[in-house]
Amino acid sequence: MSDQYSLLILPGDGIGPEVMAEVVKVIGWFESNRGMSFDVNQDLVGGAAYDAHGVPLADATMDKAQSVDAVLLGAVGGPKYDVLDFSVKPERGLLRLRKEMDLFANLRPAQCFDALADFSSLKREVVAGLDILIVRELTSGVYFGEPRGIHADDNNPDNEGGRVGINTQRYTSGEIRRVARSAFELARRRGNRVCSMEKANVMESGILWREEVQWVHDNEYPDVELSHMYADNGAMQLVRRPQQFDVIVTDNLFGDVLSDAAAMLTGSLGMLPSASLGAKMANGRPKAMYEPVHGSAPDIAGEGKANPIACILSFAMALRYSFDQGDAAAELERAVERVLAKGVRTADLMGPEGGTPVSTVQMGDHIIAALSQGV
Numbered sequence: 558m559s560d561q562y563s564l565l566i567l568p569g570d571g572i573g574p575e576v577m578a579e580v581v582k583v584i585g586w587f588e589s590n591r592g593m594s595f596d597v598n599q600d601l602v603g604g605a606a607y608d609a610h611g612v613p614l615a616d617a618t619m620d621k622a623q624s625v626d627a628v629l630l631g632a633v634g635g636p637k638y639d640v641l642d643f644s645v646k647p648e649r650g651l652l653r654l655r656k657e658m659d660l661f662a663n664l665r666p667a668q669c670f671d672a673l674a675d676f677s678s679l680k681r682e683v684v685a686g687l688d689i690l691i692v693r694e695l696t697s698g699v700y701f702g703e704p705r706g707i708h709a710d711d712n713n714p715d716n717e718g719g720r721v722g723i724n725t726q727r728y729t730s731g732e733i734r735r736v737a738r739s740a741f742e743l744a745r746r747r748g749n750r751v752c753s754m755e756k757a758n759v760m761e762s763g764i765l766w767r768e769e770v771q772w773v774h775d776n777e778y779p780d781v782e783l784s785h786m787y788a789d790n791g792a793m794q795l796v797r798r799p800q801q802f803d804v805i806v807t808d809n810l811f812g813d814v815l816s817d818a819a820a821m822l823t824g825s826l827g828m829l830p831s832a833s834l835g836a837k838m839a840n841g842r843p844k845a846m847y848e849p850v851h852g853s854a855p856d857i858a859g860e861g862k863a864n865p866i867a868c869i870l871s872f873a874m875a876l877r878y879s880f881d882q883g884d885a886a887a888e889l890e891r892a893v894e895r896v897l898a899k900g901v902r903t904a905d906l907m908g909p910e911g912g913t914p915v916s917t918v919q920m921g922d923h924i925i926a927a928l929s930q931g932v
């Protein structure tokens with residue numbers, strides 16, 4: 558009997574639908590060639606959902622997301638929606654999925670494919686062979702902390718403009734411990750080193766973060782090497798000598814910033830996948846959503862130029878983390894690597910020497926062809 562997996566595909570906005578169409582082709586390939594069977598449902602998120610329903614994520618879509626084995630998301634947002642009230646902005650749809658599915662561990666690998674080492678803004682020798690994993694806490698911290706809002710700053714005559722904007726960085730020890738465990742577990746399957754980043758020099762939440770990560774280490778993972786770093790130093794070290802890191806664990810906001818920096822080390826934001834994982838469901842699989850790290854890129858949307866690799870590699874992560882198909886995931890990653898090694902490039906991967914970029918669809922076709930050819 559073949560394995561049957563349920564997937565909810567949310568292409569979203571901008572280049573989301575274009576890159577997701579290539580993932581759908583890849584899914585079809587695994588069905589035809591590897592005896593897998595996917596029960597695929599498509600729905601709307603972000604601006605596309607707002608246009609149809611007046612909200613960036615309909616309740617019915619949220620219900621579907623809760624019931625499937627995995628969600629694949631393209632990208633959300635676009636300039637058209639900048640004027641919307643904060644509560645219905647496209648990004649709120651994404652944040653609602655993360656929060657209600659309780660996807661607390663966001664895995665953002667930054668791997669530098671050898672064929673792309675020259676595309677990095679850093680020197681080849683600094684990035685060649687780079688393989689780090691950022692584990693970002695995704696459901697708490699300043700993204701969700703209360704109180705929050707923009708208020709009149711009553712009784713403060715010295716405040717020109719008269720308003721105050723508030724967000725709250727708040728972490729419980731339980732929230733820190735669970736994401737720390739994810740990081741230590743992942744480190745054991747890689748280089749066995751974790752570097753935890755916070756700002757314990759200025760933030761109490763940072764002190765708690767450091768203490769709790771250390772506690773989890775000392776009590777449960779003493780075999781893993783743990784170090785701590787202030788997040789600003791971490792940003793500097795990431796561009797100075799990124800190879801010193803194996804797994805980085807950090808909070809929601811620092812993780813957002815540091816993962817964009819780490820992503821660019823590898824040459825293009827168009828390359829990086831991510832997995833957002835929560836607690837195990839009754840079937841033993843974790844709650845999960847997979848999405849590229851890049852955004853909706855409205856400037857090139859609809860032009861067929863977007864690089865579908867980040868989204869395709871996100872599906873590879875789904876194969877690995879949701880479906881226990883590590884061999885299939887590696888097969889797909891190798892296919893991508895071979896296509897890049899042949900010099901096939903989308904526009905974002907064009908070096909100064911130029912050449913003719915392939916389209917989104919052509920890149921997808923090349924990857925399918927490489928899968929069919931095998932190693």
Ligand code: IPM
Pocket residue numbers: 648651813
């Ligand atoms: C990301 C994005 C999101 C975030 C936005 C789109 C809300 O930047 O996934 O990194 O800030 O988390």
Ligand code: MG
Pocket residue numbers: 813814817
């Ligand atoms: Mg971000």
